[in-house]
Amino acid sequence: MKNQLTFFSKTLFFTAILLFLNQNLTAQSDKNAALKAKLDKMAVAIEPKVVAWRRDLHQNPELSNREFKTAEKVAKHLRDLKFDEVKTGVAKTGVVGILRGGKPGPVVALRADMDALPVAERVNIPFKSTVKTTFNDMETGVMHACGHDTHVAILMGTAEILSQVKSELPGTIVFIFQPAEEGAPKGETGGAGDMIKEGVLDNPKVETIFGLHINSQTPVGSIRYRPGGTMASSDRLSIKIKGKQTHGANPWSGVDPIVVGSQIIMGLQTVVSRMTPLNESAAVVTIGSFHAGIRGNIIPETATMEGTIRALDPKIQKQVHENIKRVVQNIAASAGAEAVCEIEIGNPVTFNNPELTKKMYPTLEEVAGEDNVRVSVPATGAEDFALYQEKIPGFFYFLGGMPKDKNPLEAAAHHTPDFYIDEGGFTIGVKSFCHLILDYAAKK
Secondary structure, three states: OHHHHHHHHHHHHHHHHHHHHHHHHHHHHHHHHHHHHHHHHHHHHHHHHHHHHHHHHHHOOOOOOOOHHHHHHHHHHHHHOOOOEEEEEEOOOEEEEEEEOOEEEEEEEEEEEOOOEOOOOOOOOOOOOOOEEEEOOEEEEOEOOOOHHHHHHHHHHHHHHHHHOHHHOEEEEEEEEEOOOOOOOOOOOOOHHHHHHOOOOOOOOOOEEEEEEEEEEEEOOOEEEOOEEEEOEEEEEEEEEEOEOEEOOOHHHOEOHHHHHHHHHHHHHHHHHOOOOOOOOOEEEEEEEEEEOOOOOEEOOEEEEEEEEEEOOHHHHHHHHHHHHHHHHHHHHHOOOEEEEEEEEEEOOEEEOHHHHHHHHHHHHHHHOHHHEEEOOOEOOOOOHHHHHHHOOEEEEEEEEEOOOOOOOOOOOOOOOOOOOOHHHHHHHHHHHHHHHHHHHHOO
16 A cells, blocks of 8 residues: 555656646747747838848948958947947958847857859849949959848848847857858958858857858748758869970971860760769869960960869769869870869858758748748759858758749849849748747757
8 A cells, every 4th residue: 555655646746747847848838939929020020121231231242351341330230239249350351249148048150141242233223233343353343143131131130139139038149240151352261261260159159050041043932941961062173284385287296285175174074974973962063264375376385274063962072073183184194295183172061960950940931831941952052151060060041032923944043143132031031040049949
């Protein structure tokens, strides 16, 4: 009888604990739901300001490592919001804002890139960029032709909203406004790599990071994401061929680097089509420039080529590099020429941590609606957000920016003069950042 009473007492005790924990979890869930509803209303209310910020940034674009005025605007905004810390001049023009919530929780980072591109805008909009500059010794326009102006505006809106509910927030949020995602000018360094070197993830110690990218060929109101390899690695390829100069009338008395270069270009096509296991992962090898000679009747001594290498898997990336070097060297040698092949490592694969992605994609569905969130195919574009993901788990996703009545095949691509973004998706971007912060802390 005594044993029965003891068992009954223990059962009641553990049942009471379970009920207590369940009530606490339910209460916390209700609080999160109430806070999310509050933030959603604030996101709708702040939309006109987000649009205005974006248009101002779009009309006043700045190239990589030259985002001086953009950084000033961002820093002033964060200081006006009474952020706990605002750091400027990080990685030259970067701005980092730290917002400490009123409740215990993780340290999470949100990132937006700030730089524009050397592209002359053709889109006829009231806030069209007319900025001109000299880039690589050529006169050109400057344009936010990749949507970084929208990223900055969305993160500014997120900062304003979350600062107003600071006491209700769990943990600490690190707002990263990063320069030079498109690559630093020649002779300079920049971007995520420099931000990391200067401690953006260390003080305070960030445990995960979220980032988004607007997409001109994804319908507004929708979100795309992918677990694992999401965007490709990006490496620079440089080839210099040395032949033997001769008169164009007597090609047999020399070694023609132009013919050798042409053979190398054709040979490089087999690196992907015949040497890469495409059933495992895709890759791209592109030669974008070929320079040789100054006169039609002179076979020159040298020819130079430059290109890009893309891969979605680090193992495949290494194989492609090895195969390129072998193809270049052997084709040159077979013609009696010499070739120097250099591969400059750039951004790694943008890799969404599978566990983090599984945990957080329901948040995107909650924000945009389950029917508006889908898994996308890998993109062969590159992103230096990948450098953060090498250090800590990160989740990078794509926000729709294409008008709903537009055909994706007809929508202008990124990095083009006709690039266009529908501003109707900005509120979803702000909501997604806010919800990710709360849900990540709740699921810890």
